[in-house]
Amino acid sequence: MRYLERPGATQEETLKLLAAKLRPQITPELRKLYDELDLPLAPVLARMERTGILVATDQLSALSNRMEAEIGKLTDDIFGLAGKPFNLNSPKQLGEILFEDLKLPTQGKTGKTKAYSTAADVLETLALEHPIAQKILEYRQLAKLKGTYVDALPMLLSPADHRLHTTFNPAGAATGRLSSSNPNLQNIPVRTELGREIRAAFVPDPGWTMLVADYSQIELRLLAHYSGDTLLVDSFRRNEDIHTRTASEVFGVPQLMVTPEMRRNAKAVNFGIVYGQTAFGLAAQLGIGRDEADRYIRNYFDMYAGVKKWIEATIAEVRQRGYTLTLDGRRRPIPDIAAKNPNARSFAERTAVNTPLQGTAADLIKLAMIRVDAEITKRKLQTRMLLQVHDELVLECPPSELEEATRLVKSTMESVVKLKVPLLVETGHGSNWRDAK
C-alpha cells in the first residue's frame, strides 16, 4: 500500500480524497458490471486459489536432471565456439562475443541501451552464418524452462497440502483480463515438446480426471460479430477453418488448394489484424519482403472490407470519446488516441482495436466461470475449477462426473452470450494437463 502514503496525511484521509475523486466515475453501467460480473467472480477466484493444483514433482526432478546435463553440454560447446568462457546469461557479454570477437553481422539493432540485440529472431538469422547461434537459442530455451518452471515450481508447493496455489489478480490487465502470479500458472509451457513435458506434470487428484475447455478463435469470432463482415460471419457460421478460409480469400484459391504454407501465412495475418500489425511487422515475422507482406494485408482488407470499415470506425469513435468499451461496458481510457506524437498515436490506435476484442473475451469467460461455479454447486458435483488461462478453463473431476461436467462446462461457455456467430468450445480430458488437450 506504499502508493497510498502521502506526506502529512493518514491513509484514511488519502482514501477519502481518492474515493471523492473516483466515485463520480462510477456510472450506473460500470456499477452494474461490478455487481454482476467482477464482484460475483471474487469468491469463485478465491475458491480456485484455495483449491490449488497438484504437481508431480518426481517428474519435474527427473526433467531437471536431464536438462542440467544438456545445459552443461551446450555451455561447453558455446564457450568452445566463442574461444573463451563468459556469462551466457548476460545479453551484454553475449553481444560482445558475437559482434566484436566473432564479428558476426549485427542487424544494427539497438534497444534502450544501444546494445547489440541478441533476441531470438536475431539469433535465428545468425544461425545461418555460425553454429554458435543455434546453440545459444537451445541454451536459452533450456535455461528458461528449468529456471522458471522445473526448478522454481516445486519450491512454491504449499507444505499444508502439497499443491500449487496461484494468486489471480482480478484487475491485473488493462483490458479486463485476469493475471496470475506467484506462480504465474497462465504461462505454463505448451509450444515445444520439452515444454509439454512440464505441462504433463500438472495432474488431477489421484483417481480423478483433468478436464479442459477452451474457446475456439474467440477473438476472431468477436471481430466477426463487431464488424458484421460478410465473409467472416459466413465462415464462422459454416464452422470453417478460419485460417484456411482466409488463405483461400487472400490467395484467391479454393480452400482445397490451400497449402500448409499458405495457411501459416494467413494465420499470421489473422492474428496480426487483431493486434493491428503493420506490413513491417508481418514481413519480419514471416521472413518475407515488405512488398509481399503489404500485398497480403491489402488483399485481406479487400476481401474482408467489413473488417477494414470496423477498424476505421472504431478508431474514429475512440477519438471522439477518448475511451473504448467492451461488450459488457468495461471502459478503458485511451488518451493517446489524439496524441501529436505519431508513434504514441499508433500505439493508441492498436489498443483501440484490440481492447474490445480481448476485453470482451475476458468478460465472457468471467461470466461463464460464475455460471459454471453456480451450476457445480447447485448439482452438488465434486468437480472443481482449478485454473483460467484467458480462453481456457482447467477443471478436475471424478471419472463418474466427467460426462456431466464436460456437457455443463461446454454448454455454459457456449451460451454465455448470443452473437452474430456461434461460440465454439472444445473440450478434452486426460490424466494430466498436457494430455487433456
Add this chain to the structure above:
DNA sequence: CCTTATGACCGC
C-alpha cells in the same frame, strides 16, 4: 542489502 530497469522468453 534491497529496489528498479532491462533484455529475454513463457503463455493467450
Add this chain to the structure above:
DNA sequence: AAACGCGGTCATAAGG
C-alpha cells in the same frame, strides 16, 4: 521512430 495486443518471471546490472 517504431514497427503486434495483454500479462509474469528470471538473471543481470546498476542505483540507493
